[in-house]
Amino acid sequence: MLTLTQALYDQIVAHARADHPDEACGVVAGPAGTDRPERFIPMLNAARSPTFYEFDSGDLLKLYRGLDDRDEEPVIIYHSHTATEAYPSRTDIGYANEPGAHYVLVSTADTDGAGPFQFRSFRIVDGAVEEEEVKVVEAY
Numbered sequence: 001m002l003t004l005t006q007a008l009y010d011q012i013v014a015h016a017r018a019d020h021p022d023e024a025c026g027v028v029a030g031p032a033g034t035d036r037p038e039r040f041i042p043m044l045n046a047a048r049s050p051t052f053y054e055f056d057s058g059d060l061l062k063l064y065r066g067l068d069d070r071d072e073e074p075v076i077i078y079h080s081h082t083a084t085e086a087y088p089s090r091t092d093i094g095y096a097n098e099p100g101a102h103y104v105l106v107s108t109a110d111t112d113g114a115g116p117f118q119f120r121s122f123r124i125v126d127g128a129v130e131e132e133e134v135k136v137v138e139a140y
Contacts, residue, residue: 001133002102002121004028004037004076009136011040013117016080016106019045023053024106028076029067035100036140037075045079052091053079076121078104085109086118088129096124102132 008028016024025045028037041063046056055063067073077098081089086105088096096103107118123130 001135002037002076002104003135003137003140005140006136006138008037008040008076009119011042012076012078012104013106013119015042016078016108016117019080020108021050021082022048023050023080023082025053025055025079026077027063027074028078029070029072030075032071032073035075037102039070039072050082074098074101076102076104078106080106080108082107083109086120088122088124093124093127093129099125104134 012026012028015026018024023045024042026040026042029039029041030036031038043055043059043063045053047054084107086107088103088105092103103122103124105120105122119134121132121134123132
């Protein structure tokens with residue numbers, strides 16, 4: 001199960017909406033070994049595409065250096081889908097290389113009639129996708 005604060009949830013959704021019609025992407029870091037997302041890090045989609053996202057290689061290097069300096073790890077890796085449901089594509093699954101991370105997808109398309117977005121979390125390990133419950137709390 002992914003547990004995150006309402007503030008982090010709101011930041012991820014706001015980033016997805018702001019970057020629409022392009023896919024948004026980013027990371028929420030947390031203290032190493034805690035599985036607790038704390039620090040919101042929006043990233044630039046270097047692909048600037050409505051159907052694909054790519055972290056800029058320089059930004060990615062800075063991200064991982066910063067994580068090392070702070071003894072953090074990526075707890076959430078998120079991106080948006082702008083025209084499809086919030087479910088990992090084959091490309092998303094192929095690029096999933098952090099087995100301990102929660103992969104959050106936000107859809108900014110109303111694909112299920114439930115409203116303007118979907119917010120879902122998955123574990124992706126060795127190509128296997130497993131959806132998990134998302135629990136939003138006021139504080140930890």
